[in-house]
Amino acid sequence: MRTPVDAFVLAKLEAAKLAFAAPAEKRTLIRRVTFDLTGLPPTPDEIDTFLKDNSPDAYEKVVDRLLASPRFGERAALFWLDVARYAESNGFKSDEARPTAWRYRDYVIQSFNADKPYDRFVLEQLAGDELFPDNPAAVIATGFLRHFPYESNAINVEQRRQDYLNDITDATTAAFLGLTVACAKCHDHKTDPITQRDYYRTQAFFAGFQPVEAPLGTAAELAEREKKLKDWEEKTAAVRKQMEAIERPIREKAMAKERFRFPEEYSRLLDVPVEKRTPLERQIAFLVEQQVNGRQKISATQMKGPEREKWEGMAKQMAELSKEKPGDPQTAMVMSDSGPVAPPTHLLKRGDWRKPAAEVPPGFLSEIDDRDADVKPTARGTTGRRAALAKWLVTEDNPLTARVMVNRIWQQLFGRGIVATPSDFGSTGDRPTHPELLDWLARDFQHPAPLPGEKAVPAWSMKHVYRLIVTSAVYRQSGIADHGRKADPDNALLWRMPRKRLDGEALRDAMLAVSGQLNLKAGGPSIYPDLPEELTKSGAYGWKPSADPTDRSRRSVYVAVRRNMRYPLFALFDSPDRNEVCARRFVSTTAPQALTLLNDGLVIGYAKKLAVRVEKDAGTDPDKAIDRAFTLAIGRAPDTEEHAAARGFLDNHSAQPSTAIADLCHALLNLNEFLYVD
Known part of the structure; x- marks a missing residue:
């Protein structure tokens, strides 16, 4: 036994008259832990260093290096983005882009890399604006509540408001409490x-x-910009007033046409002063205004005669004056409240928003804590309700929050959680295979005991949980064993290490890495890699690849997430559409997966780049080229039989050696050994 985890697993095995498999060989182990903690294959140099290190803590040093790598957060963030239903478009028919949504993705990556305590991680995502209003990262974190699909041209906005509330409620309880x-x-x-x-x-x-596009920056920076903007507005007031006089009738006509789409009970709210609207009316009016105000853009083509000439002259003048205007601040897609008082919440008969019954105050799940919440409006003008819920979630008395998160980490590392239904800890969910272990991990998560060589660990340390699991004997055992197949055919008791197939994101990153193309630039706006030709020609769902070719080779976590057009390789290998919480990805095996890896032009391109790298390293010697191709692609030299087969292939195609090496590399990228982690 290497960590306390092993005692719990071994007790179950011994009760079934089973034992751990033999320890995995070092080459297998470093490939496994490197993929699990970073989503990338180990480099040949990293493998050689580990193989040559015979010190007792050689493996622990590898784990520490991987957990300290910026690549760790990029990998760990992926499963949380699935849970958060993170996407950069609205969904529905129009699927408009969300240009600042990527800031939430970067927040999650940075949180994992910084080992942000999980209780703080929860508090920030539900109520960062209420609890830590002066912390930009905490405000960005509330983007968790903004990832619901959004129908931008919905007419029945009251129904849509209820749909958004349902989504937020469902996502929050599934993500943090693991309940349906x-x-x-x-x-x-x-x-x-x-x-x-x-x-x-x-x-x-x-x-x-209240959805908000929040300006980012320190209070001093925002105040300075506000001062400069006020000065600019005073300087341009006369010109803007004259332009407004010409634009007003055009704008009002366009807005009137847009208002006519809505029921009168909604559109009339736009004529009610904000301070006289009820809390519910403020929210309804906001949703209407988002559509009506979209008709405010004015151009010269909407004007005639002298007015057009006058407007165009002033527009040129404003173009010059706009050079002095302070630039717009960077913004983030976040969540706040529409005011200090929330609209009343009613129990809805059969869930129908048109059939409200008794009003209910905010309160907790009665089976855990049957109390109404004690909430007070904040100094920032919000209700304080989300802060009350977030604090309740991370109290030690809450039996679910810690268990749900450690189970998600266990699932990421073993392919299946201790509870195999990670967002359903209820009666219809799967029973935990090791309930005592789950309880112990949850307690250790909140009150961690440092591992040997580990410094003092803060409460709720996510990296501590990862380290605890990957340094255990159960994680370090071989995946090649059959002694428990009869007694435990599903390997629920973990008598061997489960074999895992790479997901689409890790597969793409691995092909980029071994071919020498991977760009490790971190953070920032999402990138758009090349698409298959048939999608490139599609005006409806295709996208224009990123202008900088090197950006197209950045890590998969930075690829734009469009709800109506998932990146094809990711979709093919079971990535979710992010319309709702995805707690566990399916792992399918289909013919299109194999056919894509064999025939897709992008995959063939990776093979050709790998071949260029092989020839650069090995020269023209076919034996050296074979060894180098195997080492780069799957982290080991070929055995005698493999080498002979590869040499025979190259000899049969010696007239075109570069093409033959590319074909060999393509074959290696199609090996199960490349696609699976043992």
């Missing part, structure tokens, strides 16, 4: 002790929600 609370939307949960009242009490925490 959504099943209580229309009636009491059929199997779990969650009532319909519980559902709407939970939803009441979010009733005051």
Whole structure:
């Protein structure tokens, strides 16, 4: 046994008269842990260094290096982005872009890399604006609440408001509590002790929600910009007033046409002063204004005669004056509240927004803590409700929050959680295979005991959980064993290490890495890699590749996430569409996967780049080229039989050696040994 984890797993194995498999060989182990912690293959130099290091803590040094790498956060963030249903477009038919959504993705990556305590991670995502308003990262974190699909041209905005609230409620409870609370939307949960009242009490925490594009910067920076903007507005007031006089009738006509689309009960709210609107009316008016105000753009083509000439002259003048205007601040897609008072929340009969029943205050799940929340408006003008929920989630008395997160980490490393239904800890979810281990991990997560060689560990350290698991004997055992196949055919007791196939993101990154093309630039706006030709020609769903070719080779976590057009390789290898929480990806095996790896032009391009790298390193010697190709692609030299087969292939195609090496490299990228981690 290497860590306390092993005692729990071994107890289950011994009860079934089983034992661990033999330890994995070092080459297998470094490939496994490097993919699991960084999503990338180890380099030949990293493999050689580990193989030559015979010190007792050689493996622990590898683990420490990987956890300290910026690549760790880029890998660990992926499963959380699935849970957060992170996307950079609205979905629905129009699927408009969300140009600042990427800031949330960077926040998640940075949080994992910095080993941000998980309780702080939870607090920031639900109520960063309320609890840490002067911390830009904490405000960006509330983007978690903004990732619902959004129908930008919806007419029945009150129904849409309810849809958004339902999504926020469902995503929050699934992500942090691992419960299917959504099943209580229309009636009491059929199997779990969650009532319909519980559902709407939970939803009441979010009733005051207000999507915001928040300016980023320090208070001093924003104040300085505001001062410069005020000076500029005073300087340009006369010209802008004259242009406004010409534009007003055009704008009003366009806005009137847009307003006509809405029921009168909604459109009339635009004529009510903001201070006289009820909390619910403020939210409804906001959703209407987002569409109506979109008709405010004015151009010269909408004017005639002298007015057009006058407007165009002033427009040129404003173009010159605009050079002095302070630039717009950077913004982030975040969540706040529409005011200090939230609209009332009602229990909805059969979940129908048109059939409100009794009003319910914000409160907690009755089976855990049957109290109404004590909430007070904040000094920043928000309700304080989300802060109350976030604090409750991370209290030590909450039995679920820590368990759900350690189970997600376990799933990431073993392919299946201790609870195999990671967002359903209820009665219909799978029973934990090692309940005592889950309990112990949750307690250690909150009150960690340092491992040998580990410095003092803060509470809720996510890296500590990763280190605890990957340094255990159960993680370090071989995946090649059959002694438990009869007693435990599903390997639920972990008598061997499960074999895992690379997901689409890791597969693309691995092909980029071994071919020498991977660009490790971190953060910033998302990138658009090359698409298959048939999609490039598609006006509806294709995209224009990033202007800088090197950007197209950045890590997969930075590829734009479009709801209506997932990157084809990711979709093919089971990435979710991010319309809702994805707690565990399916792993399918289909013919199109094999056909794509054999025939897709992008994959063939990776093979050709790998061949260029091989020839650069090995020269024209075919034996050296074979050894180098194997070493780069799968981290080992070929055995005698493999070398002979590869040499025979190259000899048969000696007239075109570069093409033959590219074909050999293409074959290596199609090996199970490349696609799977043992």
